[in-house]
Amino acid sequence: MKPLAKEKTLELLHRALTDRERGLGDWHIDISDEALSMIAEGANGDARAALTLLEEAVYATKQDDQRAVVDLHTVSFCVEKRALTYDKQGxxxxxxxxxxxxxxxxxxxxxxxxxxxxxxxxxxxxxxxxxxxxxxxxxxxxxxxxxxxxxxxxxxxxxxxxxxxxxxxxxxxxxxxxLSPKSNSAYKAIDQALMDVRNGKGQSIPLHLQDAHYAGAKHLGRGIGYKYPHDYPYGWVAQQYLPDDLIEVQYYQPKKSGEEKQLAYVYERLYERKKQ
Missing domain, CATH: 1.20.272.10 (Zinc Finger, Delta Prime; domain 3)
Structure with missing residues (x-):
């Protein structure tokens, strides 16, 4: 549903003021067009909110003989109160x-x-x-x-x-x-990785990456052949990190925006070296 135009909201309010069965027609209400206009604007196109605001303003100024003189100050208070307490579950x-x-x-x-x-x-x-x-x-x-x-x-x-x-x-x-440059590449990359995990891909871990800090690990082939990157020039050496069934995957698709330009350059160079 779309918000009501202000004119339609005003029409609804006038109808409520005169309707004896479903509205306030049995009341003697003194309210200006300016006050009704403020209610219509404060309701922001919500018919229910407009009727509630009108009712609140009337009851805030009601008298024993079903009379109400609704002034702008009261209407303003009701509208501001609604703005501060909008439905946080809606x-x-x-x-x-x-x-x-x-x-x-x-x-x-x-x-x-x-x-x-x-x-x-x-x-x-x-x-x-x-x-x-x-x-x-x-x-x-x-x-x-x-x-x-x-x-x-x-x-x-x-x-x-x-x-x-x-x-x-x-x-x-x-x-x-x-005003900052924008990139959602990391967000998209992790979502792609999560999709593969949820689809059962990549269940294995290459043996040379597995934990070898316990007795019998080497007997099982774990940790053998691992290349320690810090022992190589520039702190990088080509070796397999991804599981066998995901060895060609590329989750990260860099964008050349802002600071990511440099990250994209490094990533692309490393990917080419890895393929070689």
Whole structure:
């Protein structure tokens, strides 16, 4: 379902004020068009939220003879209260977290700050901090490896400071991630490796890589023939590390973005040497 337009929400509110059977038609309610407009905007296209806001505002100013004079101050309080207590188990909450991540991934600073602000107004730092940490490693990743350290430092500061000051370090890293080069190559690589593991591939371990620190290990052929890379020039020597059935696999597909350019260069050189 899509959000209602403001005009449709206002139509719903007027109907509720006059409907004697299902609405507030039996009440004598004094409420301005400006106040109704504020309710419509605060409901953000949610019909149920609009009716709830209207009811809350009326009951907050009700009199014994079913009269209510609803002023702007009362409506404003109800709208702000709703913004601070949106349903954290509902779609809107998870949609805000999703919109925050997608805006950072898309390098849109202003949209990212908007969704961060809406989440912070919800008053729960933990899921916001968790999502920012995920973004640092999922969407920025190897293109800017230091971003993870920055984000975790900002999260620690935010948790120690609490709101409202927590907004400051979190806004800094949000902007930093937005404007950072992006790469999801590590995230995609581990998912491919997990898929192979779950499909039963690579169950064996090459004998020369197996633990040889116990009696009888050499008799079983374990650890024999292992080449210690530090004994070779540049700390690298060609030898088999992957299981036999995965020997040609390439999980990591580097992107030449930001700091990952250098990692891609090294990876490609090593892969060519290994093939030779």
């Amino acid at each position: 779609d809107t909450y998870y949609s805000l977290l999703s919109a925050l991540q997608k805006s950072i991934r898309g390098s849109d600073v202003d949209a990212s700050l908007h969704y961060l602000a809406r989440l912070l107004e919800g008053g729960d730092l933990t899921p916001v901090c968790r999502r920012l940490a995920v973004i640092a490693y999922e969407d920025i990743g190897l293109a800017n490896p230091l971003i993870g350290v920055k984000v975790m430092s900002a999260i620690e500061a935010a948790e120690r400071l609490g709101m409202p000051e927590a907004r400051i370090p979190l806004s800094v890293v949000t902007i930093d991630m937005c």
